[in-house]
Amino acid sequence: MKNFKRISVVFLTLMLSVVTLISCGGPKTTPEESAKIILDVVIKDDKSSIDKVGITEKEYTGIRDAFENGLMKGISSAGVDENILTNEVKDKFKSDILAGLKKVKYEVKKISEDKDTAKVEVKLSGFDMEKIAKTAQDELKKKFEANPSMTEKDIYQESFKIVGGKIADGVLVENPKTMTLTFTKENNVWMPKESELVDLMSAIVN
Template sequence: MQKIKKFSVILLLIALSSLMLISCEKEKATPQESAKIFLDVTFKNDKTNIDKIGLTEKDYASFRKEIEDGIMQGIAEGNTDSSIITDEIKNNLKADFIKGFSKIDYKVNTISTDKDTAEVEVKVRGFDMKKIIDNSMAKMKEEVNKNPSMTEKQIYQSAFKMIGEDIAKGTLVQEPKSVKLTLTKKDNVWLPESETNYSDDMLSAIMSE
């Protein structure tokens, strides 16, 4: 499980550090709106309102590349056996996660706002990893029973494929988890604080066990 989840930490840290480089001339979005736009760009690849948080098309393209590179890095670091986790499997897993991320459900509400600091609550329905793993194990047992000559390599590769498929479908928990996010105004743009526990909390919410 830790191998499957590890890349998400990298993804979210990259997202936070990338957004800290953004600035604009005047405030275009409230803290609640800024948090929602940030999440939409990160998870849904939605660039509709990127100008409101100071992102240009060039910034956006760079930001998305960082996210996709982070996913690949996390998959590679979490699973070092290249004979099992081939480039094809890595690319398929990356595509599955990107598709699954687009189906994560979240709502943002403002908790408090003052001159330069704000706190918002993000209620997230993330992946139901217990259900995804349990489903994959059940399917894997059936497959092994049908084909007992499967090698360990084939079993692992089939398991990754099944897990990826369930993630891509957007198998989510029923009850949302609450994540608090602190934003600070920098050059009139509300940005997430990189020094908070946001990444760990969001990771727990989107990869629920």
């Protein structure tokens, strides 16, 4: 799980890209609408409302390319030998993460708003990494007992396969985390505080 937590920091790359593009300006939205659109873009790969925050189709494509490239770099830097972490294993793990993100759940509600500042509450149900790790450990144990000749390479690759599969299945925590995002109005668009967005994204895998 340490490897996956290291991989998770690449979410920051996409977050900063989204914030930079939104700052270019766009139609007026409420703080909660802005929060929902940003989370939909980052987590769900949902572009249905990007025009409301001033993101063009071309910019959106750039965001997704940057995110997926960053995700692959994060996986590649997980500290596992490249003979074990082959391109095939990395591609499948990336695909599993992207599929799992679409199943992450969140609810957005405005807490307060004045002229230029607002606070939005986000209830987030991210991946239950403790449950996923326990499941992977149990399944690996059974596979090794059934086939004691498994090599270290086999075990590592199987662990990525199992963990990735559970993430893709959307194994989420039962009790959502409640977090607060602070927004400030810039160019008639509500902009989130970057550090709080990073904390929220980190909560998806913690």
